[in-house]
Amino acid sequence: MRTGLEDARGAREAAGGISKPLPGRLFVDHRGSGRPDPEDPTGDMGLNAEMRWEAMAREGYLTPVGLFFVRNHAPTPRVDPLRWRLRVEGPGVRRALELGYEDLLRMSGVSLVRALECAGNGRAFFAGERGRPAPGTQWRLGAVGVAEWTGVPLREVLLRAGLRREAREVMLEGLDACRMRRPLPLEKALEEDTLLAYGMNGEPLPPDHGYPLRAVVPGWAAVASVKWLGRIYVSDVPLLSPWNTARYVLTGGPFGEGRLPVGPQVPKSALELPWPARLPSGRHVITGRSWSPSAGIRHVKYSLDGRSWRPAQLFGPNIPRAWARWRFVWEASPGRYRIRVRATDAAGNTQPDKATPNELGYLYGAVVGHPVTVEP
Numbered sequence: 001m002r003t004g005l006e007d008a009r010g011a012r013e014a015a016g017g018i019s020k021p022l023p024g025r026l027f028v029d030h031r032g033s034g035r036p037d038p039e040d041p042t043g044d045m046g047l048n049a050e051m052r053w054e055a056m057a058r059e060g061y062l063t064p065v066g067l068f069f070v071r072n073h074a075p076t077p078r079v080d081p082l083r084w085r086l087r088v089e090g091p092g093v094r095r096a097l098e099l100g101y102e103d104l105l106r107m108s109g110v111s112l113v114r115a116l117e118c119a120g121n122g123r124a125f126f127a128g129e130r131g132r133p134a135p136g137t138q139w140r141l142g143a144v145g146v147a148e149w150t151g152v153p154l155r156e157v158l159l160r161a162g163l164r165r166e167a168r169e170v171m172l173e174g175l176d177a178c179r180m181r182r183p184l185p186l187e188k189a190l191e192e193d194t195l196l197a198y199g200m201n202g203e204p205l206p207p208d209h210g211y212p213l214r215a216v217v218p219g220w221a222a223v224a225s226v227k228w229l230g231r232i233y234v235s236d237v238p239l240l241s242p243w244n245t246a247r248y249v250l251t252g253g254p255f256g257e258g259r260l261p262v263g264p265q266v267p268k269s270a271l272e273l274p275w276p277a278r279l280p281s282g283r284h285v286i287t288g289r290s291w292s293p294s295a296g297i298r299h300v301k302y303s304l305d306g307r308s309w310r311p312a313q314l315f316g317p318n319i320p321r322a323w324a325r326w327r328f329v330w331e332a333s334p335g336r337y338r339i340r341v342r343a344t345d346a347a348g349n350t351q352p353d354k355a356t357p358n359e360l361g362y363l364y365g366a367v368v369g370h371p372v373t374v375e376p
Protein backbone atom coordinates (compact mmCIF):
# COMPACT_ATOMS: atom_id res chain seq x y z
CA MET A 1 0.00 0.00 0.00
CA ARG A 2 1.32 3.41 -0.90
CA THR A 3 0.84 5.93 1.82
CA GLY A 4 2.33 8.95 0.11
CA LEU A 5 5.00 8.89 2.75
CA GLU A 6 7.48 7.38 0.28
CA ASP A 7 6.93 10.26 -2.12
CA ALA A 8 7.32 12.81 0.63
CA ARG A 9 10.43 11.00 1.72
CA GLY A 10 11.89 10.94 -1.78
CA ALA A 11 11.22 14.63 -2.15
CA ARG A 12 12.68 15.62 1.19
CA GLU A 13 15.73 13.42 0.79
CA ALA A 14 16.33 14.80 -2.69
CA ALA A 15 15.89 18.35 -1.40
CA GLY A 16 18.46 17.63 1.27
CA GLY A 17 20.80 15.77 -1.06
CA ILE A 18 20.51 12.87 1.37
CA SER A 19 19.75 10.21 -1.22
CA LYS A 20 23.03 10.70 -3.08
CA PRO A 21 25.48 7.99 -2.10
CA LEU A 22 28.51 9.13 -0.16
CA PRO A 23 31.69 9.47 -2.17
CA GLY A 24 34.88 7.92 -0.89
CA ARG A 25 33.41 4.49 -0.29
CA LEU A 26 36.88 3.13 -1.03
CA PHE A 27 37.86 3.52 2.57
CA VAL A 28 34.99 1.30 3.70
CA ASP A 29 35.15 -2.48 3.38
CA HIS A 30 31.63 -3.87 3.63
CA ARG A 31 32.81 -7.45 4.03
CA GLY A 32 33.81 -6.07 7.40
CA SER A 33 34.05 -8.18 10.48
CA GLY A 34 30.52 -9.51 9.98
CA ARG A 35 29.32 -10.40 13.37
CA PRO A 36 31.02 -9.88 16.69
CA ASP A 37 33.53 -12.51 17.80
CA PRO A 38 31.70 -15.87 18.09
CA GLU A 39 33.54 -16.46 21.36
CA ASP A 40 32.01 -13.39 22.88
CA PRO A 41 29.91 -14.02 25.95
CA THR A 42 26.83 -12.14 24.77
CA GLY A 43 23.89 -14.04 23.31
CA ASP A 44 24.40 -14.46 19.56
CA MET A 45 21.45 -13.14 17.51
CA GLY A 46 22.79 -13.04 13.96
CA LEU A 47 24.13 -9.55 13.39
CA ASN A 48 23.02 -8.66 16.88
CA ALA A 49 24.19 -9.68 20.33
CA GLU A 50 22.38 -9.28 23.65
CA MET A 51 24.07 -8.47 26.94
CA ARG A 52 23.74 -11.33 29.42
CA TRP A 53 22.43 -9.85 32.62
CA GLU A 54 23.76 -12.68 34.80
CA ALA A 55 27.30 -11.81 33.63
CA MET A 56 26.84 -8.24 34.91
CA ALA A 57 26.60 -9.55 38.50
CA ARG A 58 30.39 -9.95 38.45
CA GLU A 59 31.08 -6.54 36.90
CA GLY A 60 31.46 -3.00 38.20
CA TYR A 61 29.44 0.01 37.15
CA LEU A 62 30.35 -0.13 33.45
CA THR A 63 29.47 -2.80 30.90
CA PRO A 64 32.75 -4.18 29.51
CA VAL A 65 33.05 -3.96 25.72
CA GLY A 66 32.99 -7.77 25.43
CA LEU A 67 29.53 -7.92 27.05
CA PHE A 68 28.04 -4.81 25.42
CA PHE A 69 25.01 -5.49 23.18
CA VAL A 70 25.40 -5.04 19.42
CA ARG A 71 22.58 -3.90 17.14
CA ASN A 72 23.47 -3.75 13.46
CA HIS A 73 21.17 -3.26 10.46
CA ALA A 74 24.03 -4.36 8.17
CA PRO A 75 27.35 -6.08 8.85
CA THR A 76 30.05 -4.14 10.67
CA PRO A 77 32.08 -2.23 8.06
CA ARG A 78 35.82 -1.83 8.39
CA VAL A 79 36.81 1.80 8.04
CA ASP A 80 40.38 2.98 7.36
CA PRO A 81 40.87 5.91 9.79
CA LEU A 82 43.65 7.42 7.66
CA ARG A 83 41.35 7.96 4.71
CA TRP A 84 38.15 8.46 6.65
CA ARG A 85 36.60 11.93 6.71
CA LEU A 86 33.59 13.34 8.51
CA ARG A 87 31.70 15.82 6.33
CA VAL A 88 29.54 18.46 7.97
CA GLU A 89 27.39 20.31 5.46
CA GLY A 90 23.93 21.47 4.42
CA PRO A 91 21.87 24.64 4.27
CA GLY A 92 21.83 24.88 8.08
CA VAL A 93 25.56 25.66 8.36
CA ARG A 94 27.66 28.62 7.12
CA ARG A 95 30.61 26.58 5.91
CA ALA A 96 31.02 22.92 5.08
CA LEU A 97 33.67 21.12 7.13
CA GLU A 98 35.72 18.05 6.46
CA LEU A 99 37.33 16.60 9.55
CA GLY A 100 39.82 13.73 9.74
CA TYR A 101 40.31 11.38 12.67
CA GLU A 102 43.31 13.37 13.94
CA ASP A 103 41.37 16.63 13.69
CA LEU A 104 38.77 15.22 16.05
CA LEU A 105 41.36 13.87 18.47
CA ARG A 106 42.94 17.34 18.59
CA MET A 107 39.68 19.05 19.59
CA SER A 108 39.09 19.29 23.34
CA GLY A 109 37.44 16.05 24.35
CA VAL A 110 35.15 14.97 27.16
CA SER A 111 34.42 11.61 28.79
CA LEU A 112 30.89 10.82 29.96
CA VAL A 113 29.35 7.72 31.51
CA ARG A 114 26.02 7.11 29.79
CA ALA A 115 23.68 4.26 28.85
CA LEU A 116 22.83 3.23 25.32
CA GLU A 117 19.62 1.24 24.93
CA CYS A 118 17.81 -0.10 21.89
CA ALA A 119 14.24 1.13 21.40
CA GLY A 120 13.22 -2.54 21.16
CA ASN A 121 14.78 -3.56 24.48
CA GLY A 122 12.19 -5.66 26.35
CA ARG A 123 10.24 -6.40 23.16
CA ALA A 124 9.96 -10.11 24.02
CA PHE A 125 7.61 -9.18 26.89
CA PHE A 126 5.03 -7.68 24.57
CA ALA A 127 4.23 -11.28 23.52
CA GLY A 128 2.81 -11.94 27.00
CA GLU A 129 0.75 -8.74 27.00
CA ARG A 130 -0.70 -8.90 23.51
CA GLY A 131 -0.80 -12.66 23.03
CA ARG A 132 1.43 -12.60 19.94
CA PRO A 133 4.99 -11.35 19.59
CA ALA A 134 5.75 -7.89 18.25
CA PRO A 135 7.83 -8.19 15.08
CA GLY A 136 11.59 -7.64 15.34
CA THR A 137 14.49 -8.86 17.44
CA GLN A 138 13.10 -10.59 20.53
CA TRP A 139 15.30 -8.86 23.07
CA ARG A 140 14.61 -9.53 26.72
CA LEU A 141 16.27 -6.77 28.76
CA GLY A 142 19.88 -7.03 27.55
CA ALA A 143 19.79 -4.49 24.72
CA VAL A 144 21.24 -1.91 27.10
CA GLY A 145 24.68 -1.10 28.46
CA VAL A 146 26.57 1.66 30.21
CA ALA A 147 30.00 2.77 29.00
CA GLU A 148 32.34 5.68 29.38
CA TRP A 149 32.26 7.50 26.03
CA THR A 150 35.06 9.82 25.01
CA GLY A 151 34.69 12.32 22.22
CA VAL A 152 33.75 15.81 21.15
CA PRO A 153 30.33 17.30 21.89
CA LEU A 154 28.33 17.38 18.64
CA ARG A 155 27.51 21.02 19.42
CA GLU A 156 31.23 21.95 19.20
CA VAL A 157 31.42 20.59 15.67
CA LEU A 158 28.14 22.26 14.66
CA LEU A 159 29.28 25.60 16.10
CA ARG A 160 32.58 25.28 14.27
CA ALA A 161 30.63 24.89 11.01
CA GLY A 162 28.59 27.96 12.02
CA LEU A 163 24.90 27.29 12.62
CA ARG A 164 22.52 29.46 10.63
CA ARG A 165 19.32 30.73 12.13
CA GLU A 166 17.37 28.51 9.70
CA ALA A 167 19.01 25.28 10.94
CA ARG A 168 16.29 22.73 11.80
CA GLU A 169 17.47 19.12 11.93
CA VAL A 170 20.74 17.21 11.98
CA MET A 171 20.91 14.05 9.87
CA LEU A 172 23.56 11.67 11.15
CA GLU A 173 24.58 9.33 8.37
CA GLY A 174 26.47 6.03 8.74
CA LEU A 175 28.93 4.36 6.36
CA ASP A 176 27.48 0.86 6.69
CA ALA A 177 25.98 -0.87 3.65
CA CYS A 178 22.42 0.22 4.59
CA ARG A 179 23.65 3.80 5.08
CA MET A 180 21.76 4.03 8.34
CA ARG A 181 20.68 7.62 8.91
CA ARG A 182 18.21 9.40 11.14
CA PRO A 183 17.52 13.07 11.77
CA LEU A 184 17.90 14.59 15.21
CA PRO A 185 16.06 17.79 16.18
CA LEU A 186 18.53 20.67 16.57
CA GLU A 187 17.80 21.11 20.31
CA LYS A 188 18.73 17.48 21.01
CA ALA A 189 21.83 17.75 18.81
CA LEU A 190 22.96 20.78 20.84
CA GLU A 191 22.53 19.16 24.28
CA GLU A 192 25.72 19.12 26.32
CA ASP A 193 26.01 15.35 26.51
CA THR A 194 25.24 14.55 22.87
CA LEU A 195 28.65 13.34 21.70
CA LEU A 196 30.64 12.35 18.67
CA ALA A 197 32.52 9.52 20.37
CA TYR A 198 35.82 7.94 19.35
CA GLY A 199 36.48 6.17 22.66
CA MET A 200 34.60 3.55 24.69
CA ASN A 201 35.73 2.54 28.19
CA GLY A 202 39.13 4.11 27.62
CA GLU A 203 39.84 2.29 24.33
CA PRO A 204 39.36 3.36 20.73
CA LEU A 205 35.76 2.62 19.73
CA PRO A 206 35.61 -1.09 18.76
CA PRO A 207 34.54 -1.85 15.14
CA ASP A 208 31.13 -3.25 16.16
CA HIS A 209 30.37 -0.10 18.13
CA GLY A 210 31.12 2.34 15.31
CA TYR A 211 34.87 2.79 14.78
CA PRO A 212 36.19 5.33 14.05
CA LEU A 213 33.33 7.64 15.15
CA ARG A 214 29.75 7.30 16.37
CA ALA A 215 27.10 9.51 17.85
CA VAL A 216 26.08 8.98 21.48
CA VAL A 217 22.69 10.57 22.14
CA PRO A 218 21.97 9.94 25.84
CA GLY A 219 18.37 9.49 26.98
CA TRP A 220 17.17 8.63 23.50
CA ALA A 221 16.66 5.21 21.96
CA ALA A 222 20.09 4.21 20.62
CA VAL A 223 18.88 4.23 17.01
CA ALA A 224 19.73 7.96 17.27
CA SER A 225 23.33 7.03 18.12
CA VAL A 226 24.48 6.40 14.55
CA LYS A 227 27.67 4.34 14.21
CA TRP A 228 30.48 4.62 11.61
CA LEU A 229 29.56 8.25 10.97
CA GLY A 230 30.51 9.65 7.57
CA ARG A 231 28.34 12.70 7.20
CA ILE A 232 26.38 15.19 9.27
CA TYR A 233 23.82 17.07 7.22
CA VAL A 234 22.18 20.14 8.78
CA SER A 235 18.87 21.01 7.13
CA ASP A 236 16.58 24.01 7.10
CA VAL A 237 13.51 21.73 6.77
CA PRO A 238 12.31 18.65 8.70
CA LEU A 239 13.99 15.51 7.32
CA LEU A 240 12.76 11.99 6.72
CA SER A 241 14.62 8.69 6.53
CA PRO A 242 13.46 5.06 6.71
CA TRP A 243 14.55 5.13 10.37
CA ASN A 244 12.08 7.83 11.41
CA THR A 245 9.18 6.98 9.06
CA ALA A 246 8.93 3.21 8.55
CA ARG A 247 10.94 1.82 11.49
CA TYR A 248 11.51 3.13 14.99
CA VAL A 249 8.11 4.80 15.08
CA LEU A 250 5.30 4.41 17.61
CA THR A 251 2.18 3.27 15.79
CA GLY A 252 -0.94 1.24 16.64
CA GLY A 253 -2.48 1.00 20.11
CA PRO A 254 -3.04 4.50 21.49
CA PHE A 255 -0.95 5.91 18.61
CA GLY A 256 -3.53 4.73 16.07
CA GLU A 257 -2.51 5.40 12.49
CA GLY A 258 0.12 7.88 13.65
CA ARG A 259 3.83 7.27 13.24
CA LEU A 260 5.64 9.05 16.00
CA PRO A 261 9.42 8.71 15.73
CA VAL A 262 10.81 7.09 18.89
CA GLY A 263 12.78 9.63 20.92
CA PRO A 264 13.27 9.36 24.71
CA GLN A 265 13.47 6.00 26.44
CA VAL A 266 11.44 4.93 29.51
CA PRO A 267 12.65 3.77 32.96
CA LYS A 268 13.43 0.06 33.34
CA SER A 269 14.94 -2.47 35.75
CA ALA A 270 16.64 -5.85 35.38
CA LEU A 271 17.88 -8.55 37.71
CA GLU A 272 21.41 -9.93 37.33
CA LEU A 273 20.19 -13.53 37.16
CA PRO A 274 19.94 -16.10 34.35
CA TRP A 275 16.55 -16.30 32.61
CA PRO A 276 15.01 -18.46 34.00
CA ALA A 277 17.05 -18.73 37.22
CA ARG A 278 17.51 -21.76 39.48
CA LEU A 279 18.87 -21.16 42.96
CA PRO A 280 19.54 -23.45 45.93
CA SER A 281 17.43 -22.61 48.96
CA GLY A 282 19.03 -20.36 51.56
CA ARG A 283 20.38 -16.86 51.77
CA HIS A 284 21.09 -14.96 48.55
CA VAL A 285 22.09 -11.42 47.76
CA ILE A 286 20.06 -10.56 44.66
CA THR A 287 21.44 -7.71 42.56
CA GLY A 288 20.31 -5.70 39.57
CA ARG A 289 20.20 -2.28 37.97
CA SER A 290 17.59 0.34 37.12
CA TRP A 291 17.87 3.21 34.67
CA SER A 292 15.95 6.19 33.36
CA PRO A 293 16.40 8.45 30.33
CA SER A 294 16.03 11.71 32.22
CA ALA A 295 17.21 11.46 35.79
CA GLY A 296 18.94 9.38 38.45
CA ILE A 297 17.03 6.65 40.31
CA ARG A 298 15.20 7.67 43.51
CA HIS A 299 14.15 4.25 44.76
CA VAL A 300 13.69 0.65 43.72
CA LYS A 301 11.15 -1.77 45.19
CA TYR A 302 10.91 -5.51 44.75
CA SER A 303 8.21 -8.09 45.26
CA LEU A 304 8.41 -11.87 45.60
CA ASP A 305 4.64 -12.41 45.46
CA GLY A 306 3.36 -9.51 43.33
CA ARG A 307 1.50 -8.07 46.34
CA SER A 308 3.90 -6.81 48.99
CA TRP A 309 6.78 -4.53 48.00
CA ARG A 310 9.98 -3.82 49.88
CA PRO A 311 12.80 -1.38 49.16
CA ALA A 312 16.00 -2.64 47.56
CA GLN A 313 19.22 -0.98 48.67
CA LEU A 314 20.84 1.32 46.13
CA PHE A 315 24.65 1.31 46.05
CA GLY A 316 27.45 2.85 43.99
CA PRO A 317 27.15 5.71 41.49
CA ASN A 318 23.68 6.86 40.41
CA ILE A 319 24.50 8.81 37.26
CA PRO A 320 21.54 10.33 35.38
CA ARG A 321 21.10 8.71 31.94
CA ALA A 322 23.31 5.82 33.08
CA TRP A 323 21.98 3.44 35.79
CA ALA A 324 21.89 2.67 39.51
CA ARG A 325 22.84 -0.66 41.07
CA TRP A 326 20.79 -2.18 43.88
CA ARG A 327 20.61 -5.33 46.01
CA PHE A 328 18.45 -7.11 48.53
CA VAL A 329 18.91 -10.14 50.74
CA TRP A 330 16.57 -13.06 50.17
CA GLU A 331 16.15 -16.03 52.51
CA ALA A 332 14.83 -18.22 49.74
CA SER A 333 12.65 -21.21 50.53
CA PRO A 334 11.85 -23.84 47.88
CA GLY A 335 9.24 -22.90 45.33
CA ARG A 336 8.63 -21.09 42.09
CA TYR A 337 8.73 -17.31 42.06
CA ARG A 338 8.43 -14.32 39.79
CA ILE A 339 10.65 -11.58 41.17
CA ARG A 340 9.31 -8.15 40.23
CA VAL A 341 11.27 -4.94 40.45
CA ARG A 342 9.89 -1.42 40.07
CA ALA A 343 12.05 1.69 39.84
CA THR A 344 11.12 5.33 40.40
CA ASP A 345 13.44 7.96 38.98
CA ALA A 346 14.41 11.26 40.58
CA ALA A 347 11.79 13.04 38.45
CA GLY A 348 9.07 10.80 39.95
CA ASN A 349 8.49 8.50 36.93
CA THR A 350 7.60 4.97 38.05
CA GLN A 351 7.55 1.79 35.97
CA PRO A 352 3.93 0.82 35.21
CA ASP A 353 2.35 -2.66 35.44
CA LYS A 354 1.58 -2.67 31.72
CA ALA A 355 3.55 -1.21 28.84
CA THR A 356 1.96 1.10 26.28
CA PRO A 357 1.05 -1.20 23.38
CA ASN A 358 2.42 -0.32 19.95
CA GLU A 359 2.62 -2.32 16.74
CA LEU A 360 6.41 -2.49 16.43
CA GLY A 361 7.11 -3.28 20.09
CA TYR A 362 9.15 -0.31 21.29
CA LEU A 363 9.69 1.18 24.76
CA TYR A 364 8.59 -1.76 26.91
CA GLY A 365 8.88 -0.16 30.32
CA ALA A 366 6.56 -2.28 32.48
CA VAL A 367 7.56 -4.28 35.55
CA VAL A 368 8.83 -7.71 34.46
CA GLY A 369 8.35 -10.92 36.50
CA HIS A 370 11.70 -12.72 36.45
CA PRO A 371 11.15 -16.50 36.77
CA VAL A 372 13.13 -18.07 39.60
CA THR A 373 12.93 -21.65 40.90
CA VAL A 374 14.34 -22.28 44.37
CA GLU A 375 15.36 -25.91 44.81
CA PRO A 376 15.10 -27.74 48.09
Ligand SMILES: Nc1nc2c(c(=O)[nH]1)N[C@H]1C(S)=C(S)[C@@H](COP(=O)(O)O)O[C@H]1N2
Nearest residue numbers: 069070071072073118174180222225226227
Ligand atom coordinates in the same frame (compact mmCIF):
# COMPACT_ATOMS: atom_id res chain seq x y z
N1 LIG B 1 25.38 3.09 11.18
C1 LIG B 1 24.59 2.44 12.06
N2 LIG B 1 24.38 2.99 13.27
C2 LIG B 1 23.60 2.37 14.17
C3 LIG B 1 22.94 1.16 13.84
C4 LIG B 1 23.18 0.59 12.56
O1 LIG B 1 22.67 -0.47 12.20
N3 LIG B 1 24.01 1.28 11.69
N4 LIG B 1 22.08 0.59 14.76
C5 LIG B 1 21.48 1.52 15.72
C6 LIG B 1 20.71 0.88 16.75
S1 LIG B 1 19.14 0.42 16.33
C7 LIG B 1 21.19 0.71 18.03
S2 LIG B 1 20.23 0.07 19.24
C8 LIG B 1 22.57 1.11 18.38
C9 LIG B 1 23.33 -0.05 18.98
O2 LIG B 1 24.62 0.35 19.36
P1 LIG B 1 25.69 -0.76 19.74
O3 LIG B 1 25.69 -1.81 18.66
O4 LIG B 1 27.00 -0.05 19.89
O5 LIG B 1 25.25 -1.35 21.05
O6 LIG B 1 23.30 1.58 17.25
C10 LIG B 1 22.54 2.39 16.38
N5 LIG B 1 23.43 2.94 15.39
Ligand SMILES: [Mo]
Nearest residue numbers: 071118119223
Ligand atom coordinates in the same frame (compact mmCIF):
# COMPACT_ATOMS: atom_id res chain seq x y z
MO1 LIG C 1 18.08 -0.25 18.30
